[in-house]
Amino acid sequence: MSTFSPSLPGGTWTLGDLTVTRFGYGAMQLAGPGVMGPPADRDGALAVLREAVDLGITHIDTADAYGPHITNQLIREALHPYPDTLRIVTKVGATRDEQGGWPPAREPEDLRRAVRHNLDNLGLETLDVVNLRLGDAQGPRPGSLAEPFETLAELQRQGLIRHLGVSNATADQVAEARAIAPIVCVQNMYNLAHRQDDDLIDELAGQGIAYVPFFPLGGFSPLQSSALTAVAARLDATPMSVALAWLLHRSPNILLIPGTSSVAHLRENVAGAGLPLSDGDLAELDKIGG
């Protein structure tokens, strides 16, 4: 099993002291429908994870709320004992209800339990990176993160977490977190068509902090845009490839975690993200979210 491929598109980035490939993998889609329960094709899910590592990907994004527990258990089954170079980034701050909703779970005891569950289900003694997931399914919500973030900082001091990040956060919450403890990444919704974080991305780039867009391909409703389709057709590429390549061009601190439950899509995305884009292509694509 190969563990590192310098030829992955985008090269590498360093989260604190942890080097990751900028092309990562988002594991959410491996659970069952609505991110609840086991996948219909369990062997297929395990194969996607093994293929990600074989392709040289060293950054997997997950959460114990996926399934719940299922996605982390699949990661452990497919990849444990983990290659030395593999970094698993998880998030806490939301749980699941019986309807498949994602209610917040940010009381100190919720967060301690979630960190324990991540450690147990992933089979780890320390979590590489833990994001505090804020807001709700509609997006970030204003308000102080001091109490939950201080709880995570305490778990970090106890050695259970190596690095911290925030997710679904406003710029004010990012600043508030940084005043409490260093962060290595921000994981918010961002893609060609949803560019509300443009200023935040540039600010974080200047501070050496990674920006990790979730829903890089549009999430549950894949990106649709006539301009994207036109650029892709001209380049003889798929719209997904162009969307990923655009993100890699957008800023050096952007790390990709596209999700897929398909080995074929994973290979296609890795190959496509290296697509060269000219200044003209970029200008046309920039107008989509403008």
Ligand SMILES: NC(=O)c1ccc[n+]([C@@H]2O[C@H](COP(=O)([O-])OP(=O)(O)OC[C@H]3O[C@@H](n4cnc5c(N)ncnc54)[C@H](OP(=O)(O)O)[C@@H]3O)[C@@H](O)[C@H]2O)c1
């Ligand atoms: N922090 C948060 O609140 C939060 C929220 C959502 C997600 N996330 C993280 O972000 C990651 C990425 O988000 P996501 O997976 O929901 O959305 P995404 O990466 O934007 O899109 C995934 C969807 O695109 C499809 N897809 C992927 N490659 C394709 C291809 N080459 N051709 C056609 N369709 C393709 C997948 O279907 P197939 O399975 O058929 O390929 C899947 O339905 C997640 O895995 C998760 O780790 C975080």
